[in-house]
Amino acid sequence: MSKILAVHASPRGDRSHSRRLAEVFLAALQARRPQAQLTRREVGRALIPPVNEAFVAAAFYPEPNARPLSMQADLALSDELVNELLGHDLLVISTPMHNFSVPSGLKAWIDQIVRVGLTFDHTLDNGVAQYQPLVRGKKALIITSRGGFGFGPGGELESMNHADTLLRTVLGFIGITDVTVVAAEGEESADRTFDVSAAEAEERLRALAGEF
Template identity: 70%
Template sequence: MNKILAIHGSPRGERSHSRRLAEAFLQVWQTTHPDAQLTRREVGRAFIPHVSEAFVAANFYPEPQARPLAMQADLQLSDELVGELIDHDLLVFSTPMYNFGLPSGLKAWIDHIVRMGLTFDVTQDSQGIAQYQRLLQGKKALIVTSRGGSGFGPGGEYAAMNHADPHLRTALEFIGIDDITVIAAEGEESVPEAFRRSSDEAERQLRDLARTF
């Protein structure tokens, strides 16, 4: 595993805590793996179009190898994102939690890469029941996230309201990526000192993880 893909979901630049923490991880990772390849994909500050009617029609065209040129164009970015995902062994996501969910750019990225016949497939058993095949096996993922409030992690008071990193985890597991680590910093909008401690602990964990990831 010597190719890592970093996907940044925050629309903020240097003010983004999730981006800063992920970059701290990547800095150590690159030092530990000087000959490895790092690719960055911006989905927070770059426009990722949401799914359209044309996209859906092209995606579910009955003969994928015979899609008209116009439909191929509708899937061009999606094909690029899927190819990029397939080509990398390790994935690092940085994302804040916005209003209990993911930023729209990262949600759009998910919609582009969950593609039947490319990242998952569906067959039917002898009784006609759908059987899902997860096509992306053997990859590892790290989700680095920041949350304005506290208690949104597993077992926390507000865990049931967290539809951000659990959503991303569900999408990744559906296509076959189930070796997933989540590291979070919480409390940015509550107690500044508590958030500083949470952020420092998250960065420590990330720097340690980078040496073995």
């Protein structure tokens, strides 16, 4: 993994647990691979605009290579984000769970990088759309923090976790199927529940730094 793209989605700064855990992993990875190129993309504390009618019209313009200048401008940020994603080997997403899903900035980033003809394509089979991923050879690591406990696989609140499932679905749709999730749970719980979970997450992330 010589090129790493770190997408930070928490709207919090130094108080963000997902950011801190991401830095644990990135520091360990860079210690092992000092020549690795790290690019950071802020989507939690920097505005990523939601898609609008102009975006949709430009993205689905029938002749992509002949888009009017105005449409090229409508897609400029999206083009930048897509090229950024395609230019890296490992995608690291750090995000809290917000109301059972992901923060709005991360959802906006997702909508900007899921682009027909660039990250996925489709054909018609008897009038029914068939989708094909276009992204190849990449891995993803999702580093997340959750206020409650039991949202992971087999947990009593697993069915309410729409954050991991959303990210896995979207990434798989465009072709990134090798996805690892590391979570710290229980920030809003009593005692040392979160401290223990965060420590376990840190240990797992340091180990993963040697595996990627």
